[in-house]
Amino acid sequence: MRLSVIGCGYVGLVTGACLAAAGHEVTCTDIDAERIRRLQAGEVPIYEHHLEEILASARKAGRISYTADAGEAIRAGDAIFICVGTPPKESGEADLSAIDQVARQIAEQARSPKLVIEKSTVPARTGLELQRALAAYSSGGKSNFRVASNPEFLREGTAVGDFFHPDRIVVGVEDESAAADLREIYRPILERKFHCPVHKGSCPSQHEVAFLVTTINSAELIKHASNSFLALKISYANVIADLCERIGADVKEVTHAMGLDPRIGGQFLSAGLGFGGFCFPKDVQAFIHLAASVGVDFDLLKATERVNKQRIDRFLEKVHKALWVVKGKHVAVLGLAFKANTDDIRFAPALEVVKRLLEEGAIVHATDPEAISRTKALFPKVTYHEDPYDALRGADAALVCTEWDVFRNLDWNRAKPLMARGLVVDGRNLYSPKHMRDLGFEYYSFGRS
Ligand code: UGA
Secondary structure, three states: OEEEEEOOOHHHHHHHHHHHHOOOEEEEEOOOHHHHHHHHOOOOOOOOOOHHHHHHHHHHOOOEEEEOOHHHHHHHOOEEEEOOOOOEOOOOOEOOHHHHHHHHHHHHHOOOOEEEEEOOOOOOOHHHHHHHHHHHHOHHHOOOEEEEEOOOOOOOOOHHHHHHOOOEEEEEOOOHHHHHHHHHHOHHHHOOOOOOOOOOOOOOOOOOOEEEEEOHHHHHHHHHHHHHHHHHHHHHHHHHHHHHHHHOOEHHHHHHHHHOOOOOOOOOOOOOOOOOOOOHHHHHHHHHHHHHHOOOOOHHHHHHHHHHHHHHHHHHHHHHHHHOOOOOOEEEEEOOOOOOOOOOOOOOHHHHHHHHHHHOOOEEEEEOOOOHHHHHOOOOOOEEEOOHHHHHOOOOEEEEOOOOHHHHOOOHHHHHHHOOOOEEEEOOOOOOHHHHHHOOOEEEOOOEO
16 A cells, blocks of 8 residues: 655654555655655664664665655555654643644645544544544545544564564544555554564464454543553552562562462563653653543542652662762763663653752763763763763762663673772662672662662
8 A cells, every 4th residue: 555654753764664564655754854864865863673674675675765745745645644743731731733734734735535544642532633624624624534543552662573563453443444444554464464574584473463443532542541551550560669668578579479460460560760751751641631621530640640750759869878978979870761772861760860960969970872872962961981881980879770681781790890889779670689789789779678
C-alpha cells in the first residue's frame, strides 16, 4: 500500500521505517525541513536500535522517501499516519494544536479520499474532533476522509523489535472498511511475512498477534489506560521500597515473589528513581486531565504522579545522608538518559538530580553511553566523560541514575582505587548490597536495608 507519515520523530520514523521494511511504499514528511534534509542525505536523527539499517535498506529498495512538502506527502498516500507531537500544556492537558494543523493540511492538500490514522498519543474523543475538523477544513464542508485510531505501544530502545513483534495491534474505527485497510497494512506483521531486522530471520516462536478492532474512543483510551497502569505499577513498587526500608525487608525479594503471580506479572516493578521520558509523565497528566474533564476524579493517578516526583527527594536524601555536605563535593553521575538504550533525556530523573546537585554547589562529572551531547547544552557547568572510569576518578560519590548495562557490568574493583571515597548511591538497584559492601563500598540503594 502507499502510505504517508506526517511527523518524523521517534514514533513517525520508526513507524515509517518498519512499514517500508514490511513492504509498503512510504512517504514521510516533517515540519522541520532540516530534519528532512538530513534524512534525505541518509542520516538518522535519533538513536534507535536497528533503525539505521532498516532505513538504509528501505531507501535502497526505493520504498521510503522524504519530503518537506506536506502536500506532496499527503497526496502520495492512500492512508496517512499522523505522528506529530502532543506535548503537555501547563495544565497537564495534551496540546493538540499540531493535530489540528495537520487536519487542515490534509483537508486542503488531498485530491482523493484518504484513511487518516492517529498514531500520536491523544486523549479519548480526539478522533471525533479530527473527523469534524477534516470536514470543517474541506471545501464545501464535505469530508472525503475516514478516521481511525491506531495507538502505538513501542518502547524507546526496542521500538523496531516491538513493531515487528507486537503483543497486540489495536485499531479504532468507525466502519469495517477502515478495519480492513488497517488489517492489510499490518498483514505482513500478522502473517509474519517480513525479514526481521532484530532476529535476522530466526524469531522466537510467538503467539498469534491479537488484532483488536474497537471504537475510536476505546482505542484512544486503551493507550492512555495502558501507559498509566504501567506508571502506577512503578509507583506502587516504589512505595513498597519505602516500606521495605522502614521495616527491614528487601524490595527485590518482595517484587520478585509478587511478579510470579501471573495476575501481577514481574515487569515494571523495579523500584528506584522512578519513571521519566516523554510518555509516562505526560500521559499520566493528560489522563488525569481527561478524567477530570468528564467529572471523574482519578485520585489513583494523582498519587502515582506524586510518588514519582518524591523519588528524586528520596534519592537526594540518601545522598545528603551519605555525603553530609554536598557543596564542593566531586560527584560522578552515571547515566543521563531517562532509561537505558536511548539517547532521550526528556523528563529524565537524572537531569533533575544534576540540576539540584549543581544548585547545591556540587562539582558534577557525568557519563552516559548515548546522551552526553544532548545534555551538554542544558548543563554546560558539568564535566562530561565518555568513559565511566574517568567520571569516577577522584569522585567523593558515584550516583547511579540510569539502568544501562555498561553500569550494571562496571568493574568496581577497578573503580574503587580511582575514587576519592568508596561511596555509591544506586538509584536503579543495579548491584547486590552485600557484594558492594564486600568490595569495601559504602552502598545505598532503594528498598534494601
Ligand atoms: C512507554 C511504554 O512502555 C510503551 O509501551 C509506550 O508505547 C511508550 O511509553 C509510548 O507511549 O510511546 P518508554 O517511554 O519508551 O515506553 O519507556 P519504558 O520502557 O516504559 O520506561 C519508562 C520509564 O519507567 C523509564 O524512566 C524507566 O526507567 C522507568 N521504569 C520502568 C522504572 O522506573 N521501573 C520499572 O520497573 C520500569
